[in-house]
């Protein structure tokens with residue numbers, strides 16, 4: 001199967017003047033940011049601030065105006081947003097692994113489905129490789145979601161995204177439904193995969209410790225607006241200027257980077 005991009009060629013993303021509106025309600029207002037190839041970018045903010053809507057708009061699941069564009073190396077040809085190759089290159093992992101996996105489908109069928117949609121061959125080898133990559137192994141192939149723990153289910157959700165060989169993962173609160181110890185395991189797996197595959201991440205979380213652990217930079221959102229763009233180093237050193245971000249830090253229990261380390 002041909003790869004969409006050459007190995008080692010990470011892909012980033014640029015969002016410009018993104019605006020999402022439902023009736024009179026503005027969920028995301030004039031939001032712009034760049035995620036460099038191979039970078040891990042976080043979006044934080046209180047509940048309802050528009051974080052998930054940004055991810056949904058990027059992958060075409062929310063009505064938007066503004067532009068979304070992939071960023072690559074000079075001369076690299078990249079698919080247009082909304083096209084089928086774009087939908088393969090940019091994969092989303094949702095918060096609730098139980099809700100996002102079909103309860104009556106085996107892991108094998110869950111992982112085969114995206115391969116069929118995108119017309120990829122070599123199904124068995126790809127499924128086994130994806131299971132190995134998320135640390136589960138082939139023994140999990142014919143199990144059902146209810147036979148898995150929360151952490152194992154989230155690993156299947158990650159495998160389902162990875163099986164299409166994406167370059168960008170959109171992670172919507174990927175560990176918030178998990179116990180603290182399992183949360184750390186899944187975050188470490190994600191970070192390991194990012195480094196090995198040269199992936200770019202956009203991760204939404206209300207947990208500043210989690211975002212700072214995994215992300216290089218982050219955007220703080222409030223009521224659909226961007227409050228500030230920061231590096232994780234700024235956040236860890238409490239170099240934040242906006243009172244809203246300072247309050248988020250307090251709400252995160254004083255914010256301990258070690259909480260997920």
Ligand SMILES: Nc1ncnc2c1ncn2[C@@H]1O[C@H](COP(=O)(O)OP(=O)(O)OP(=O)(O)O)[C@@H](O)[C@H]1O
Nearest residue numbers: 022025027045046047048049050051052053054206
């Ligand atoms: N399809 C929709 N129709 C109407 N309003 C919507 C729709 N989707 C989202 N919203 C509203 O947009 C706002 C932002 O929602 P969003 O899910 O992006 O917030 P969030 O920051 O991700 O919150 P949470 O952390 O609780 O998931 C919310 O007020 C939500 O009710």
